[in-house]
Amino acid sequence: MPGIDIKDRQRRCVLPFEALPAEVRLLRRAAATQLGQWGVPTACDAAQLVVTELATNVIKHVGEGSPATLILEWKRERLRVEMHDKSSALPSVRTADCDAECGRGLHMLAAMTVDWGTVVTALGKAVWCEIELGSDAVCLRMERAIDALESYRERGTPVLPGRCETVMEESAVELIADLLHWTSARGLDPDDVLDRAQMHYEAEADAA
Structure with a gap:
């Protein structure tokens, strides 16, 4: 995984990576390190779970080894997490009675975050969510x-x-x-x- 590109004044961290299982652990560690440097470690556990789920979804549904980018942005009382990939196919939440794996990730995102969504980008799509940080x-x-x-x-x-x-x-x-x-x-x-x-x-x- 390339080094962290941080725009400190904007509280924005950009992490390009290849969608490989070994990269997920590095992304989790990088996210925890960045939150510690920003002084908001209370969101670390939730952020690491979200990062794991989003990165794993890219591996499963876009393709192992495909290029992707994780963006962390601190917006006062919220942390915004975005996962960008090259696929324009938007994910959808499935009903709860389908098989165990289908749609599980999006249900988890909805449960752990205060808001989330998807958007088509010029290069593909982005799945984003926001985590509450405090007052x-x-x-x-x-x-x-x-x-x-x-x-x-x-x-x-x-x-x-x-x-x-x-x-x-x-x-x-x-x-x-x-x-x-x-x-x-x-x-x-x-x-x-x-x-x-x-x-x-x-x-x-x-x-x-």
């Missing part, structure tokens, strides 16, 4: 935090493979340290600012 206020804070951390990461050394999460943690420490220096320079008490921030965090976490 809009919490997701807005996460989005602002990632924007700040990305800015810190861009000013640092190049990120080596497998170290992105560690670098983000180091950037978070540097950001907090800089904010403490700023509060002290303004004549504020850093401990008091940290206590107030903790109170805001706990209140919003309890409400989520």
Whole structure:
């Protein structure tokens, strides 16, 4: 599977791959890694199940080895998952009394997501669904935090493979340290600012 192409400011991750059974595990891992970097790991289990089902459907119904693309897009309180392939044949939900395998995947998508659908594209089709992430206020804070951390990461050394999460943690420490220096320079008490921030965090976490 090719490397991850991430447009950070748009919170969009594009993963082209070949529809092979061995690729499904790599897609699941890549999706989990990306959600961790975005700071929304609570959707990881649901996203991995959706990715598995969509990728498996491409293997079964479009053809093993066919080119496809997985797109993850974070839209505040929702995660959008899209699977693009080269076939223009749209899937349909079957009745529950047909054989066990037929239509099972779409019923699962409908049960796990808040919305889903299919659309014909210029190259074939896309099956998409949206997973609920949490309150809009919490997701807005996460989005602002990632924007700040990305800015810190861009000013640092190049990120080596497998170290992105560690670098983000180091950037978070540097950001907090800089904010403490700023509060002290303004004549504020850093401990008091940290206590107030903790109170805001706990209140919003309890409400989520």
